[in-house]
Amino acid sequence: MSPAYLTPVPLPTELWQQVPLEPPDNIFELTAAYKVDPFAKKVNLGVGAYRDDDNKPWVLPVVRKATARLLNDDTLDHEYLPILGLPEYTTAAAKLILGSESPAISEGRAVSVQTISGTGANHLGALFLSRFYGFNGPAKVYLSNPTWVNHHAIFRNVGIEPVDYAYYDPKTIGLDFTGFLDALRKAPDRSVFLLHACAHNPTGVDPTPKQWDAIGDVILEKKLFAFFDCAYQGFASGDMDLDAWAVRRFVDRGVPLLVCQSFAKNAGLYGERVGALHVVLSDKKTADWARSQLSVLQRSEIGNPPSHGARLVSLILNDPELFTEWKRDIETMAGRIIDMRKELYQLLTEVYKTPGKWDHILNQIGMFSFTGLNGEQCRAMVEWAHIYMAGNGRISMAGLNSHSVEYVAESLDKVVRGRQSVMTSDV
Amino acid sequence: MLAAIARRRVATGITAKTLRSVSTWGAVPQGPPDPILGITEAFKADKDPRKINLGVGAYRDEHGKPYVLQTVKKAEEAVASQGVDKEYLPITGLAEFTARAALLAYGAESEPLTKGAVAITQSISGTGALRIGGEFLARHYPHSKVIYVPTPTWGNHIPLFRDSGLEVRHYRYFDKQNVALDFEGLKSDLLSAPEGAIVLLHACAHNPTGIDPTPEQWEALSHIVKEKKLFPFFDMAYQGFASGDIARDAFALRHFVAQGHQVALAQSFAKNMGLYGERTGAFSVTTADPEEKARVDSQLKIIIRPMYSNPPSHGARIASAILGDQALYTQWESEVKGMADRIISMREKIYNILTHDLKTPGEWGHIKTQIGMFSYTGLNPEQTQALAQKAHVYMTKDGRISMAGLNAGNVEYFAASVDAVVRGTL
Numbered sequence: 001m002s003p004a005y006l007t008p009v010p011l012p013t014e015l016w017q018q019v020p021l022e023p024p025d026n027i028f029e030l031t032a033a034y035k036v037d038p039f040a041k042k043v044n045l046g047v048g049a050y051r052d053d054d055n056k057p058w059v060l061p062v063v064r065k066a067t068a069r070l071l072n073d074d075t076l077d078h079e080y081l082p083i084l085g086l087p088e089y090t091t092a093a094a095k096l097i098l099g100s101e102s103p104a105i106s107e108g109r110a111v112s113v114q115t116i117s118g119t120g121a122n123h124l125g126a127l128f129l130s131r132f133y134g135f136n137g138p139a140k141v142y143l144s145n146p147t148w149v150n151h152h153a154i155f156r157n158v159g160i161e162p163v164d165y166a167y168y169d170p171k172t173i174g175l176d177f178t179g180f181l182d183a184l185r186k187a188p189d190r191s192v193f194l195l196h197a198c199a200h201n202p203t204g205v206d207p208t209p210k211q212w213d214a215i216g217d218v219i220l221e222k223k224l225f226a227f228f229d230c231a232y233q234g235f236a237s238g239d240m241d242l243d244a245w246a247v248r249r250f251v252d253r254g255v256p257l258l259v260c261q262s263f264a265k266n267a268g269l270y271g272e273r274v275g276a277l278h279v280v281l282s283d284k285k286t287a288d289w290a291r292s293q294l295s296v297l298q299r300s301e302i303g304n305p306p307s308h309g310a311r312l313v314s315l316i317l318n319d320p321e322l323f324t325e326w327k328r329d330i331e332t333m334a335g336r337i338i339d340m341r342k343e344l345y346q347l348l349t350e351v352y353k354t355p356g357k358w359d360h361i362l363n364q365i366g367m368f369s370f371t372g373l374n375g376e377q378c379r380a381m382v383e384w385a386h387i388y389m390a391g392n393g394r395i396s397m398a399g400l401n402s403h404s405v406e407y408v409a410e411s412l413d414k415v416v417r418g419r420q421s422v423m424t425s426d427v
Numbered sequence: 428m429l430a431a432i433a434r435r436r437v438a439t440g441i442t443a444k445t446l447r448s449v450s451t452w453g454a455v456p457q458g459p460p461d462p463i464l465g466i467t468e469a470f471k472a473d474k475d476p477r478k479i480n481l482g483v484g485a486y487r488d489e490h491g492k493p494y495v496l497q498t499v500k501k502a503e504e505a506v507a508s509q510g511v512d513k514e515y516l517p518i519t520g521l522a523e524f525t526a527r528a529a530l531l532a533y534g535a536e537s538e539p540l541t542k543g544a545v546a547i548t549q550s551i552s553g554t555g556a557l558r559i560g561g562e563f564l565a566r567h568y569p570h571s572k573v574i575y576v577p578t579p580t581w582g583n584h585i586p587l588f589r590d591s592g593l594e595v596r597h598y599r600y601f602d603k604q605n606v607a608l609d610f611e612g613l614k615s616d617l618l619s620a621p622e623g624a625i626v627l628l629h630a631c632a633h634n635p636t637g638i639d640p641t642p643e644q645w646e647a648l649s650h651i652v653k654e655k656k657l658f659p660f661f662d663m664a665y666q667g668f669a670s671g672d673i674a675r676d677a678f679a680l681r682h683f684v685a686q687g688h689q690v691a692l693a694q695s696f697a698k699n700m701g702l703y704g705e706r707t708g709a710f711s712v713t714t715a716d717p718e719e720k721a722r723v724d725s726q727l728k729i730i731i732r733p734m735y736s737n738p739p740s741h742g743a744r745i746a747s748a749i750l751g752d753q754a755l756y757t758q759w760e761s762e763v764k765g766m767a768d769r770i771i772s773m774r775e776k777i778y779n780i781l782t783h784d785l786k787t788p789g790e791w792g793h794i795k796t797q798i799g800m801f802s803y804t805g806l807n808p809e810q811t812q813a814l815a816q817k818a819h820v821y822m823t824k825d826g827r828i829s830m831a832g833l834n835a836g837n838v839e840y841f842a843a844s845v846d847a848v849v850r851g852t853l
Binding site for chain 2: 063123273299
């Protein structure tokens, strides 16, 4: 072989020239701006992760315990999990959301797959639908208006077109129930509807049990498919079973469904990516088919899921003591958020007597609250008050604490009254 | 609409035979069983005390047990004592991990690395890296949607790249006759590939054959790839684990980059750090400059976010701790060498027993010259089936064995079984 070609040549530049620069996520930008802001009283209400009263990430005490146990267990290795995940984990996770007495489980009709947290479950569920669901016409999914920002991208990514359904009524800052039912009725039979199991993201507005039943009636009538996203079980009301009510009710009523489950928030395991997809089928035979196909889909994307987080959750779910402790830790988080709601409400209505109705702050559920502020007001909150929040009026209650709630209330009041110009350098 | 679904199914290897449009899931056909899993199941059910599982693609120590590296244990304890939180990692993962992973693969002197032109993301181990890479190339590689993979290759490459949106074609690789590299066939197939096609190259320790090109052969391949303007996509799942030497195992990758090729790389820490289930890996692309790197980076995020948002932190923190600490790194290097050495010694042992002790018919040199976890024994499907049923020795149908499953306690029995099946006396 001639050594001539061993002479290095300059790097060619024609490969990636056309790759466009994609702007970063809004929330990401918000957090980045917050981080570099030198303002002493700045508050981050954009964060989608729980913070304690000192605005610090909170590793649950039960998670610390479980972590120590794993660390000291010399029998543990880092071997591959089965493709569908750690069996002790997926079994317990299914019982947690579906209920240990669920007919879906006892009849062998539920297929559970460990996923890369909630996003992974949503993606796998969507992918599964895109390959095997008998769509009535082109593949579409109905998403609440508004919904979690990533839902649109997740479905589009697998070739399912997102369509909005009426959900949030900005006039009442509540559920547009008539609009919702209307959308269900007008959709073609067998359409797929994405439903937030509890603690709707981003509005915090959930249907009541009665409303869920009315929704269920239409779903059954039109043979619609319920794609549940459950990222906040236990975290919404503080009660595991209460938060799972809608999902279990629909299973009992025989609605064809799947549920995406995340332990990111309720176990504070965000970065360990612990989630699951549970698909409920009509019979065991179909469930076995579905299981084999989900296995194929999982294998070609991630091979098998990550072990550490699943082991932690498995320990917690399967050990009665740890499970009780976990429920207490969840109540701590949910409780603090409910306290912040009460505080903020009280400050706005009794101390500042801010114009407008603020009941929604008390009534909305979960980590987020749709304040009702418009785009301009939100911008003012960010730019004048250095209170970082989403442009749609969403605030993360987890970002509120005893040190910041007064300042937030005061700023909200000023912005609502249009007095933001007063705020600048006097603070 | 149904025709479109059927087309998609055919493209992904699923027949439309069982389309039943009435029930919600009427169209769901049974998925094919995983061949490797089948072996493990048969092995588990086997009650014979002499049974050996050579299907498993994970390292085993000299007692046949999974091996947790000392450095991994130390790093895990260090990470735990640091009291890190559980917050989300960025979409592209733990920055210190990916920086160190890039350094490990490309080497400190690598020009794209020193220029800050390597776009890299943490991935769900090697599989995830390949999948992100496949998707990225399908969307943004301007010259082709075709990827060439060797025959044979890791089974999962094919569905993975197809699902990414690439057309999979093959280049000759394994010479069955001589149980060696079909270098002429390889060169010929690459030379007749369409200009600009993507070519998947196993950086070291080819899976499943264990047959790697020599450095001279790699140099010749670099020339051909350049001539045909092919795009090299390296799959490096065994760096350090193949020869026992980190730099040596990265030779092909580093040579191509030094020769001016722009490449993509899928990296796995499953084997070389024994982090299998923690899913620790990285996907990278070498670009022209930091500006281009930023654009590529932004597109990798677009791919990842709707699939799983951000990667798991545990394994990345362990790997990063090892790569970032001089003492841990040195200890790790010796542990990896230890694993590689044990496998090399098993290869020598088998060769010696077959060739000198038992004088088994046939040529067995390939067992010694092959490299890495796997070895293509040259046994045919009838022989491998007989070995499973009569000798309780389990391997994949193609005669592939995982060397890691062999140890001082079973290697003699294994060799004797192979000898018997070759002679037809099993």
